[in-house]
Amino acid sequence: MKKKYPALSIVVPSGSKIAQGLKTLEIRSWIPEQLPLKDLVIVENTQLLSAEYTEEMGKAVAIVDIESVHPWREDECAAACASDWAEGYFAWVISNVRPITQPLGVPAKRKIYFIDIDHL
Template sequence: MLALSIVAPHGSNIAAGKKVLEVRSWRPESLPVRDLLIVENSMFLSAENPIDFDGRPVAIVDVEEVHEWQPSEEEAACSNGWVPGYWAWSLSNVRPITNGGALPAKRKLYEVELTHPKASQ
């Protein structure tokens, strides 16, 4: 399953429907991205620190559209400040996961093995 890691508390904010835009400096190679697993982790990942082994799945989402992030979209992204040059990923069809075990969190989009995610309907 394709996954995207997000630093806490923003994965939980997505699962709760509070965060409807994910802001990134890059865009997915193609759209739509359906059934994207959101893995929440506790630290910012970098080239020096590319994996957090204590991530946990919190939601499955769809990304139908990506656009240039606008100053008026700070609240939708649960952001404390707008910065130009970033992309806003519109998150839809959010399905919170109720039984997430530990999964690695990695940079960019990555593949994970998730046998039976229990998403709320």
């Protein structure tokens, strides 16, 4: 039976790092409309999606929860697997990581969007 899940696209290799528990913060310039954000599917894709390039095929690699968001701090680069820090971004706190052992192809889009997939 199919279920509708919220999804967030993340460029390679960050989605896999989340699935492996190595990346515990996702850094974004925006905040989700509601928190907590439960059962968020992490979709790994190859291109940074922009206003001009809004969609491609990706693969669902994990299901996570986002419990909270706070202004990103310079001492959080390691948790975000980031090489450098910039002011004005938000750290999404990733918890309850459930890797998808058989990644499946799904659309990768901007912001938070919804996908219909078989119950995972």
